[in-house]
Amino acid sequence: MDRAWFERDAPxxxxxxxxxxxxxxxxxDPRHDRAVVGRICEVEAYTRDDPASHTFRGETxxxxxxxxxxxxxxxxxxxxxxRCLNVVTGSIGDGQAVLIRAVVPVGGVAIMAERRGxxxxxxxxxxxxxxxxxxxxxxxxxxxxxxxxxxTLRLVDDGTAPPPVPTRGPRVGITKGVQTPWRFRVP
DNA sequence: AAAGAGATGGTCT
DNA sequence: GACCATCTCTTTT
Numbered sequence: 001m002d003r004a005w006f007e008r009d010a011p012x013x014x015x016x017x018x019x020x021x022x023x024x025x026x027x028x029d030p031r032h033d034r035a036v037v038g039r040i041c042e043v044e045a046y047t048r049d050d051p052a053s054h055t056f057r058g059e060t061x062x063x064x065x066x067x068x069x070x071x072x073x074x075x076x077x078x079x080x081x082x083r084c085l086n087v088v089t090g091s092i093g094d095g096q097a098v099l100i101r102a103v104v105p106v107g108g109v110a111i112m113a114e115r116r117g118x119x120x121x122x123x124x125x126x127x128x129x130x131x132x133x134x135x136x137x138x139x140x141x142x143x144x145x146x147x148x149x150x151x152t153l154r155l156v157d158d159g160t161a162p163p164p165v166p167t168r169g170p171r172v173g174i175t176k177g178v179q180t181p182w183r184f185r186v187p
Numbered sequence: 188a189a190a191g192a193g194a195t196g197g198t199c200t
Numbered sequence: 201g202a203c204c205a206t207c208t209c210t211t212t213t
Contacts, residue, residue, distance in 0.1 A: 044205070052205070054198095062198060079206050080196030086205090099205060129206045173205050 001157045003147055006070035010045035010089045010096040015166045015184040017043050017087065021156040022103055024135040036111050036135055038103025038125055039160070044171045045182040046086070048095040052177035055095030065143045067095045073153060075132075075142040082129030083137040087146055087155065101128045101183075163187055 001020070006013055018040055026034040046053040054063045054076065066074045066088055074086040074097045086097035103125045105112055112124045112134040125134045137153070146155045167185040170178055 046205070054205075057199085060198075076205080077195095077197060079194080079204065081194070082206055084205065101205090127206070133207095171205070175204085 001071075001147055001155060003069075003071045006087065006089050006147075007091055008089065009094075010047050010098050011182050013087075013089045014043045014045040014098045014182065015168075016162050017098055017100075017155075018162040018166055018184060018186050019160045020162075021106070021158055022085075022100065022135065022153075023156055024137075024153045026136055027152055034111055035108050037105075037107030038131075038135070039106050040100055040102075041104050041186040042100075042102035042126075043184050044099040044101060045089075045184075046097055046099060047090075050177050050180065052171060052174040052180070053095070059095070063095070066097050067093055068143070069145075071145060071147040071155075073141050073144045073146050075137055075139060077139070078129060083132035083139070083141075084128040085132060085135070085137050085141070085153075099128060100131060102126045102185075103131060104186075105134075 020040050022038050024036045048055050055066050059067050070089050072088045074088055075083055078084050086099045088097050090096040105124050115133050116124050125131045141153050144151050144153055163186050167187050168181050169183050170181055171183045
């Protein structure tokens with residue numbers, strides 16, 4: 001995946017990010033080979049001139065990386081509890097990103113279950129906070145280059161095409177910009 | 188099956 | 201001091 005691929009507007013990148021792979025490894029974990037893999041099945045786009053976006057009111061210490069290089073991770077803490085993962089898009093200074101809301105587990109399922117309190121497979125990674133748990137996303141991942149094969153958290157294209165007609169609808173969990181249909185899912 | 192509330196802490200006003 | 205890009209558990213139909 002070329003970085004230029006991500007240097008387009010978030011609403012364009014978002015639907016095309018569907019069916020790409022998210023891979024996380026935990027090198028610090030004493031156990032061997034703790035890789036977790038999921039196929040992205042739900043995303044949301046957030047842009048600068050978007051009242052629901054963290055960048056709507058300009059650059060702050062928190063949203064700094066959203067104004068940085070495309071393909072990097074923007075991790076924020078939601079409701080003081082959850083870590084949510086975004087991929088920065090657009091050009092430097094644009095302040096856009098795509099929130100990864102859900103994946104289909106395809107590898108390391110036992111590890112995800114362990115981190116998630118042994119729930120049924122369907123409930124392992126079907127929300128942004130749950131994804132943060134299952135992939136062990138932390139503030140340390142903020143600003144990480146998701147396109148670097150050496151990164152412990154990265155995006156991979158295994159050749160699977162995005163859905164030709166993704167399910168599209170309003171974003172969830174927001175109070176402003178509710179009408180903008182920038183939530184995309186694999187049908 | 189659906190609806191409600193508490194948890195919990197950083198960020199911004 | 202208010203507001204969250206959420207989740208889980210409990211209570212109510």
